[in-house]
Amino acid sequence: VVVQRARGDMSAILTGLLPPVREKAEALLAEWNRDHGKPLHAASVWRSPVEQMALYQIGRRGRPGESIVTTLRFGYHNIGCALDVCPVELLTVKNWGPASDLWTELGAMGERCGLKWGGRWETFHDLPHFELRPILPLSAIKSIYLRTGEVPALTFAPDGPDGAVA
DSSP states (O other), X not given: OOEEOSSSOHHHHHTTSOHHHHHHHHHHHHHHHHHHSSOEEEEESOOOHHHHHHHHHTXXXXXXXXXXXXXXXXXXXXXXXXXXEEEGGGTTSGGGOTTOHHHXXXXXXXXXXXXXXXXXXXXXXXXXXXXXXXXXXXXXXXXXXXXXXXXXXXXXXXSSTTSSOO
């Protein structure tokens, strides 16, 4: 699987994902490469809580031209359950070309691979974002993490990306 990223190779980057998530992410990347013959750019996979908080502040600091980039202070990137990818041909387009049909195609591919796509969210469209939600709610995971400094062992529903029948 060929993936382009600013730093590091994709095999090392994907190690930040939990195995069930990594398996689905690899399937998405392989399908995209097979159909397009061009790599995807991996913008973000695992993030530390410090990195997540820095991203959360973007668009909330009152700086002109800044837009909110995340709605969560602690999210699925922090526990190895999410990745953000972009078709390489959109990297030079303003805001990664949110009107491009490539996003709809990429989102559908990710969903076929068993991932939940941020482009379907009603209040915050996060086109590059894909995740696999564990059974344990994020609020409970965050509470355990803040208390222990560790992410608990997570399990995933077999049917769909968030436990719903696909």
